[in-house]
Amino acid sequence: MSVDSMLNECRKWINQGYKEGRNNDTLFGKWYGLPNQAWCDMWISYCASVSGNADSVGRAAYCPSHVNWFRARKQWSEYPKVGAIVFYDWDGDGLADHVGIVESFTDTTITTLEGNTSAGNAGSQSNGDGCYRRTRPRKVRQVLGYGYPAYAGNSIPTPQPKPPTSGIPAFPGRFLKLTRPYMTGEDVRTFQARLKERTWQIDADGSFGPATDSITRQFQARHGLEVDGVVGPATWAEAFKG
Structure with a gap:
């Protein structure tokens, strides 16, 4: 499918204000087969699947595994692109802690669509309560990198x-x-x-x-x-x- 179909599916959950149930109870975890677990990457995988982008985006529940999936395909970059899958490394240990998708970006910030995060900086960024649109700084210490899905009809070349x-x-x-x-x-x-x-x-x-x-x-x-x-x-x- 296309980057637009992926973004539109992600936006749907943001716009409806999706919130998890108790103990990370979500339809995304149930769909994946890992209920009551941190679900940021399962949400990305779900949106890719129902929008017809599973082959381009991949399927993962563990962010570091998803990073390796993109790197193995040489679809990895330090630079953002609309539709790229962004992985965050909050503690600087080289492992991805959280994931979202880039909706837009400037020289200093990225605007993303994310699941299992918080509405603001006060809550957990990696295990929050719902789906939100976030604007975050483009700091290398915070952003591990970007996976570039090869969307059909609108491919994203690795720069x-x-x-x-x-x-x-x-x-x-x-x-x-x-x-x-x-x-x-x-x-x-x-x-x-x-x-x-x-x-x-x-x-x-x-x-x-x-x-x-x-x-x-x-x-x-x-x-x-x-x-x-x-x-x-x-x-x-x-x-x-x-």
Whole structure:
């Protein structure tokens, strides 16, 4: 089917203000065969199934499994797209905790349709009471990434990461890492600026302090690199890939 049919099915539950029963009692869990469980991904799977998009969106109850489904098909991106399935990682451990679908986006936010969340930030974001339209920040620390369903008639190609504005610089020759005193220089700034360009929340101040070390480790974990906080040739190349 199409991205429009998927979005319209999701909007139906938002517009009618669907709420769960006691102990995560939902028709989505019953449909999936896992009643009384967290149901955000079962809701996505249900909407895909009844709208004719099951083959494009997939079927899952466990968000990390759904992430792996998209990654195995090379339909995974750091960037939003209307109709993309967004996966959230609230605690920064590299595993998806929650899922929704992108309805629209700006340079700094995504507007999503989500099940099993809360109406606002006060309640649980991963195990709330109903279906809601949410506007959330596009923070890499919060957004794990986006699965791109190959909707029939309106396919979503996986984009390449944005290229650096001044070409791909060669590896600077020294390994960047957290030291005392902090390493500084244009090579540090260049690396920081590239990660910031790829939407990581990092300051391009040219100083490799604890914040840059933390972001570097998260970046390495996200891309299957050795997680040591050291920017060597492999980490540098991955940052400028695309």
